[in-house]
Amino acid sequence: MSRRGKGVGSFAEAVADIPDGATIAFGGFAGPGTxxxxxxxxxxxxxRRLTCIANTTGGAHQPRMPDIGMLVENGQxxxxxxxxxxxxxxxxxLPFTPFYERGEVEAELVPQGTLAERLRxxxxxxxxxxxxxxxxxxxxxxxxxxxINGREYLLEYALPCxxxxxxxxxxxxxxxxxxxxxxxxxxxxxxxxxxxxxVEVEEPILPTGALDPxxxxxxxxxxxxxxxxxxxxxxxxxxxxxxxxx
Amino acid sequence: xxxxxxxxxxxxxxxxxxxxxxQDGWIVNLGVGIPTLCSxxxxxxxxxxxxxxxxxxxxxxxxxxxxxDLHLVNAGGQNVSLKPGAAIIxxxxxxxxxxSGHIDVTVMGxxxxxxxxxxxxxxxxxxxxxxxxxAMDLAACAKRxxxxxxxxxxxxEPRLLRACTLPVTARGVVTLVATNLGLFAPSGEGFxxxxxxxxxxxxxxxxxxxxxxxxx
Numbered sequence: 001m002s003r004r005g006k007g008v009g010s011f012a013e014a015v016a017d018i019p020d021g022a023t024i025a026f027g028g029f030a031g032p033g034t035x036x037x038x039x040x041x042x043x044x045x046x047x048r049r050l051t052c053i054a055n056t057t058g059g060a061h062q063p064r065m066p067d068i069g070m071l072v073e074n075g076q077x078x079x080x081x082x083x084x085x086x087x088x089x090x091x092x093x094l095p096f097t098p099f100y101e102r103g104e105v106e107a108e109l110v111p112q113g114t115l116a117e118r119l120r121x122x123x124x125x126x127x128x129x130x131x132x133x134x135x136x137x138x139x140x141x142x143x144x145x146x147x148i149n150g151r152e153y154l155l156e157y158a159l160p161c162x163x164x165x166x167x168x169x170x171x172x173x174x175x176x177x178x179x180x181x182x183x184x185x186x187x188x189x190x191x192x193x194x195x196x197x198x199v200e201v202e203e204p205i206l207p208t209g210a211l212d213p214x215x216x217x218x219x220x221x222x223x224x225x226x227x228x229x230x231x232x233x234x235x236x237x238x239x240x241x242x243x244x245x246x
Numbered sequence: 247x248x249x250x251x252x253x254x255x256x257x258x259x260x261x262x263x264x265x266x267x268x269q270d271g272w273i274v275n276l277g278v279g280i281p282t283l284c285s286x287x288x289x290x291x292x293x294x295x296x297x298x299x300x301x302x303x304x305x306x307x308x309x310x311x312x313x314x315d316l317h318l319v320n321a322g323g324q325n326v327s328l329k330p331g332a333a334i335i336x337x338x339x340x341x342x343x344x345x346s347g348h349i350d351v352t353v354m355g356x357x358x359x360x361x362x363x364x365x366x367x368x369x370x371x372x373x374x375x376x377x378x379x380x381a382m383d384l385a386a387c388a389k390r391x392x393x394x395x396x397x398x399x400x401x402x403e404p405r406l407l408r409a410c411t412l413p414v415t416a417r418g419v420v421t422l423v424a425t426n427l428g429l430f431a432p433s434g435e436g437f438x439x440x441x442x443x444x445x446x447x448x449x450x451x452x453x454x455x456x457x458x459x460x461x462x
Contacts, residue, residue: 029300029337030323031316055379061323086375088278088355088367100375109376112299113341113383120338132345133383138369138413169317181317181334185300188336217336238316 005173007205008225011041011235014198018047018163021078025119025190026054026068027166032183034058035165036236037200037229039066042076042165049078053119053161055112055186056084057096065236069095077105081159083112109139116189118159123192123222128157164194167229168218171201174208175220184217191222198225253450254426254443260394262287263441264353264424267392268294272350273343275299275384278322280394281353282308285326296320297349299380301340304332321380341380345387352388354381356395358410361457363420363432365393366412378415385416397425397454404456406430406437427451436460 008014015038018024024042028034043066050071057080058067071077073095080096085107087094099105110118111133121129130153134140144155166187169180177199179187191197205228229235255263261283268274268284270292276282285296285307296305298320305320306327314325335343343349356367365385369376385391395405406423423430423437427446430437436458442451452459 030319030321032319083379084375084377086369086373086377088377088379090370094375097373097375101373107375109378111378111382112337112380113344116337116341131383132386135386136417137382137415139378139382181315182298182300182302182319183317184334184336186337189338 005208006175006220006224006226007173008227011037011200011227012044014038014225014227015041015045015165018042018045020047021049022047022163023051023053023161025161025164025186025194026052027164027185027187027190029055029182029185031238032181033167033179033185033187034065034067035167035200036065037227038165038198039071040236043070043074046076048076050076051079051081052077053081053159053190055115056082057094059095060087060092072096072099072105079106079108081108081110081115083110083115085109111139114156115159116186118156119186119189119193122158122160123189126158128155130154131156159193161190161194162196164190164197166190166197167200167202169201170203170206170211171199171223171226172206172208172211172220173226175199175223175226176211176216177218177223178211178215179217188218191218196224197222198227199223200227200229202229204228254428254446256426258283258286259443260424260426263429264392264394264422265289267422268292268351273297273348275344275349275352275388276321277352277354277381277384278379279355281355282320282322282324284353297340297343299340299344299384301335301337302326302332303335304329341383344380344383347387347389349384349388351390351392352384353392353394354384356393356405356415358405358407358412359393359395359420359423359432360407360410361432361436362409362434363418364410364414365391365416365420366410367415369413371412381415385419390421391416391419392422392424393420394424397427397451404454407456427454430459433460438462
């Protein structure tokens with residue numbers, strides 16, 4: 001393991017090289033693990049024609065935090081790959097939805113478990129796999145299926161990405177990560193799937209070797225840049241904590 | 247809301263009725279909305295493990311403001327508690343548990359349920375987008391699929407139908423449906439009536455249903 005530190009001085013510096021046309025995975029599920037600060041920096045950085053991979057485009061709840069919906073509103077997104085391109089409650093409208101309805105952004109709707117496995121596969125050197133999910137639905141129409149042991153399965157391809165933006169609880173300078181509780185969600189899978197993984201870290205970055213090797217959720221091999229999150233209100237924490245700080 | 251649909255069980259009572267079907271030792275996945283209310287139901291000393299798609303195994307009730315841990319949410323984004331023996335895993339492992347058949351029942355909301363066990367809960371008519379979340383993985387792979395939904399739409403149109411009119415989430419998987427009017431089991435030709443909510447007549451339930459109701 002390299003002993004050279006992976007710490008970067010600022011969120012802006014961490015996302016500075018993301019080019020137009022990049023494919024970026026964003027961690028997080030209903031708050032925990034969401035890289036609010038890196039997303040905010042990407043809004044300011046301005047890269048365009050992005051493909052954004054995440055569970056959802058966000059924006060269903062207040063207070064609004066930096067999310068893919070904001071990148072869409074900012075004209076930075078060509079396509080999203082998500083498990084939600086509309087809210088489950090028909091009366092809720094995601095900020096993303098009108099852009100999609102008008103054809104200004106493309107979307108690929110993917111069942112959540114398939115999304116997770118496509119990312120895992122990309123990070124595991126597996127180009128494609130068969131899954132029972134979505135067989136017999138509109139999503140499977142015109143696509144390759146195969147009968148295996150008497151059951152029909154749908155072919156799904158790995159989902160590699162150029163960058164992953166995630167949030168972790170603790171990191172050491174070598175990039176070994178620990179997540180806390182449901183913060184883990186997609187983050188380890190996105191780190192595996194990306195060529196460059198950028199992490200905003202809640203606790204101060206520890207010296208290499210300070211984390212117990214038996215308690216690492218994502219090894220530093222999959223991690224390239226670490227940015228410690230300053231205290232609120234200088235930086236963004238969870239929406240709920242932000243609300244309290246305000 | 248019509249007079250027919252305002253009667254019967256409220257949301258918590260619908261969840262309670264379905265939760266009483268959970269058997270000792272089951273691993274139960276609760277979807278967003280009314281299904282999350284099942285974890286509030288007192289089902290005595292039955293040992294139930296709640297699994298949330300975001301990798302939380304063994305969660306308990308939703309915690310009040312001030313007591314919650316902001317690092318911990320269930321599938322609906324609610325800040326829940328953990329029970330002794332809980333475990334946290336990432337999304338791929340969470341769906342490995344789902345696809346490998348370890349979930350005894352998944353409880354979901356829906357827009358429509360059909361007599362043949364099809365159901366629809368990810369896309370409304372006339373929209374480009376949809377919200378699948380984990381529903382298709384769960385519906386395809388859980389041992390049982392239970393649905394909780396209001397018996398009719400806000401306009402009073404039936405949601406229990408001969409065939410789904412909306413794009414389906416999975417085919418032929420639903421075995422039990424709780425609505426405000428009662429508990430029903432898709433039986434192919436129609437819905438077998440397992441129980442009616444207090445004050446609901448068979449005739450009223452039949453009138454609100456888009457398929458034959460079969461008396462118990």
